[in-house]
Amino acid sequence: MDDPKLTTLAKQIGDLDDLVQAVRRGTPGTQTWQRLLSEHLDEINGMMQILRMTVVMARPDSEVRDAALALHGSCRRTSVAMSGTRIDTTCRMAVQLALGLSQEIKLAVESINTQT
Numbered sequence: 001m002d003d004p005k006l007t008t009l010a011k012q013i014g015d016l017d018d019l020v021q022a023v024r025r026g027t028p029g030t031q032t033w034q035r036l037l038s039e040h041l042d043e044i045n046g047m048m049q050i051l052r053m054t055v056v057m058a059r060p061d062s063e064v065r066d067a068a069l070a071l072h073g074s075c076r077r078t079s080v081a082m083s084g085t086r087i088d089t090t091c092r093m094a095v096q097l098a099l100g101l102s103q104e105i106k107l108a109v110e111s112i113n114t115q116t
Contacts, residue, residue, distance in 0.1 A: 074102075
């Protein structure tokens with residue numbers, strides 16, 4: 001894997017992490033949808049950690065790709081789960097942004113894998 005693409009990937013993961021932490025800080029967890037969102041954010045956070053570790057440990061491309069797919073799947077499940085709740089507009093937009101960022105991460109990993 002080459003450095004510019006890894007730098008871009010690291011920035012995208014950092015952006016998603018910043019978004020998840022901001023939503024977590026801004027969501028008190030007093031309502032049912034807030035607790036559900038918090039659970040999903042925990043899952044996304046765990047998937048980001050796995051992806052980071054696979055990249056840092058220079059694991060095989062297939063493991064990095066699988067970790068990126070798992071992260072995107074977690075964000076997609078969060079989006080679907082929150083669509084049927086009374087989530088506020090700001091959090092709904094943040095969930096959609098997280099889904100978009102995870103898609104970008106997945107595509108970045110796939111492009112890195114096809115270049116090697």
